[in-house]
Amino acid sequence: MDYIKITFADLQPEQKEILIAQLADAGYEGFEEKDNNLDAFISNKNFDTTLLNEISFKYQTPYSLQKIAETNWNQIWESNFEPVVVDNYVAVRADFHKPITNTRFEIIITPKMSFGTGHHATTYMMIELMKNIDFTEKSVLDFGTGTGILAILAEKSGAKKIYAIDNDEWSIANAERASDASSKIKFDIILANINKNVILENLEMLAKLLKPKGVILLSGLLQTDKEEIMEAVTKSHFILEKELKKNNWIGLQFHT
Secondary structure (H helix, E strand, O other), rough: OOOOEEEOOOOHHHHHHHHHHHHHHHHOOOEEEEEEEEEEEEEHHHHHHHHHHHHHOOOOOEEEEEEEOOOOOOHHHHHHOOEEOOOOEEEEEEEOOOOOOOOEEEEOOOOOOOOOOOOOHHHHHHHHHHOOOOOOOEEEEEEEEOHHHHHHHHHHHOOOOEEEEEHHHHHHHHHHHHHHOOOOOOOEEEEEEOHHHHHHHHHHHHHHHEEEEEEEEEEEEEEEHHHHHHHHHHOOOEEEEEEEOOOEEEEEEEEE
């Protein structure tokens, strides 16, 4: 199968993060970062010139295009995967990294293509918010679990029941052990690190699943998404408790 490599040059770190998030949603299968450049890969049959031009124009990031042979995306992903440490709370690493012992928790993730290894600003902020939440004996829903890192961290932090869901086959495989699939319960804590559209589409359902005095964490959101999100959560009677910002992204903590 023929593939296309799109190269964006002279990017700021926050531009890389935004492009990766936008292009992943558009079906791009692999990314490689080199200094200030970003290479994005997509099969020729899934390539949409119009959509790429819209993204490029929106974020003012010109690109070049090259046809290439099929690439081992997981090999590229693993070569760019470095350990992530969030304060003294948790370290996230792959099994080929040396153990990290100076944090409260250590999570080992096989770095497949699934979203959520701690590298992205939104996952990092979710972990920062989780640090100050009491998970002891709590029930948790990780909605859009990605690699399962947040569900695993909730379990390590003392959660009693965890329901981790996603629609990506790698995500399901990674998160399988962290999940306690029981859809009949309501949850003390809901974690949703996805994107604005998915959050808005499912917010009413998530509100029904949250217990009174429950906590919900939202990320996968750009700072420009905040106004629309705040308008929606007000209808669900959520109260904003804490907000984090990292590059152009935000993480929000609400309670009922």
